[in-house]
Amino acid sequence: xxxxPLRVGSFxxxxxxxxxxxxxxxxxxxxxxxxxxxxIEAALISFSPGFALLTIGLVFSRQMREGLxxxxxxxxxxxxxxxxxxxxxxxGLFVACQSFAVPLIGVAMFTVGIxxxxxxxxxxxxxxxLSPVGHTPLxxxxxxxxxxxxxxxxxxxxxxxxxDGFSPIAMILAIIAGAGVAIQQALGxxxxxxxxxxxxxxxxxxxxxxxxLLIGALVGAAAVGAPVGQPEPGPWWMYLGGVLGIAFITxxxxxxxxxxxxxxxxxxxxxxxxxxLLLDLIVPVGGELxxxxxxxxxxxxxxxxxxxxxxxxxKPRR
Numbered sequence: 001x002x003x004x005p006l007r008v009g010s011f012x013x014x015x016x017x018x019x020x021x022x023x024x025x026x027x028x029x030x031x032x033x034x035x036x037x038x039x040i041e042a043a044l045i046s047f048s049p050g051f052a053l054l055t056i057g058l059v060f061s062r063q064m065r066e067g068l069x070x071x072x073x074x075x076x077x078x079x080x081x082x083x084x085x086x087x088x089x090x091x092g093l094f095v096a097c098q099s100f101a102v103p104l105i106g107v108a109m110f111t112v113g114i115x116x117x118x119x120x121x122x123x124x125x126x127x128x129x130l131s132p133v134g135h136t137p138l139x140x141x142x143x144x145x146x147x148x149x150x151x152x153x154x155x156x157x158x159x160x161x162x163x164d165g166f167s168p169i170a171m172i173l174a175i176i177a178g179a180g181v182a183i184q185q186a187l188g189x190x191x192x193x194x195x196x197x198x199x200x201x202x203x204x205x206x207x208x209x210x211x212x213l214l215i216g217a218l219v220g221a222a223a224v225g226a227p228v229g230q231p232e233p234g235p236w237w238m239y240l241g242g243v244l245g246i247a248f249i250t251x252x253x254x255x256x257x258x259x260x261x262x263x264x265x266x267x268x269x270x271x272x273x274x275x276x277l278l279l280d281l282i283v284p285v286g287g288e289l290x291x292x293x294x295x296x297x298x299x300x301x302x303x304x305x306x307x308x309x310x311x312x313x314x315k316p317r318r
Contacts, residue, residue: 006259006309011267017251018264019271020278025244028237035232040220043095044213050242051206058203067200074194087187088208090180092216097177101170113174114181115153115269119146121179122262131186132193132257142262145308148300149269156273156297182261188249189256201253202246263309270301 006014029046036042058064074080101110123146126136136142184205192201255264277298 006263006267006305010255010259011305011309014251014255014259014264014267015271015274017247018255018268019273020275021244021247021251021271022268023272023275025241025248028244029241031234032238032241035234035238040095040213040216043092044210044217046239046241047206047210047213047245048242049239050244050246051203051210053243054199054203054206054246057199061199063197064200064203067195067197068204070196071191071194071204080190080194084187084190085204086208087184087191088205089212090184090187091205091209092212093180094177094184095213097173097180101167101173101177109157109171110174111157112150112153113171114178116150117175117178117180118182118265119149119178119262119269121182122146122260122265125182125186125261130183130190131261132189133260136260136262142308145266145304146262148304148307149266152297152300152304153269153273154297155300156276156294158293182265185252185256185264186261188253189261192253193257198250198253202249205249205253206242206245259309263305266301266305266308270298270305273298273301 029042032046033042036045058068071080071085075082075085101113123138123142125131126133126142127138129135188201188205191204192198195201195204252264255267273294277294
């Protein structure tokens, strides 16, 4: 299987569901975190409605159940490695790193670490052939695209860097979390090739992710000698993070087998920065104008996607 050229229509889909949705999800989960004791507990509460919704779909959808039944067959026939199945656990790694690092280095620096780890490891993941598209050479064009994406995020958050101090350990954890995201997307693409049904793959991701977070929350509660806390009252939409996660993971399961991990990562980064820009325009913080560097960062991420994917524009009609 080879990587397909990214066309404008697919780019819009990936930008919307692979980037704008995570940007909105971050705002939703941020609200939920303010009403819950720890980041792991907040993620568990966020995941649960999405997992419940997917489970209801699994009960009533024969196609979803059939997709899951194909997994043991694919493992027996050697078309799917067993170690790719619990890829959703890496989502728990992301949340654990996030809950530790953000209070120390802030959201801006954490985002830079995530993008650096995700972009760099996406190159390695594609090169090693972990994604279902197989081995992808490390070309100068792909390396340049990753560097442009990292530079774009650095420029976009330049006015926020250093505001919350700096911790080398927290920054390393942010990079590790980003690298884990790239691996999760590659393995999820492999599983999706086996299931043939993105929603089946998404259910599996949520099952392992929710299970891992539940174990983490229980271990954390036992370590401090306190039960898992209940969220304080808040707006109803703070529970929609898991539902938004369904759209993101389903999109990743569909896109990675077609375009590879790097292209999906670059498009996701572009969408997240564009989402941050739109949120600043619609709901400005403290009445401040949108930072010029954020606009430049958004434009640069589009350049990175075009460079890394070889995007094809529609041919003009004669």
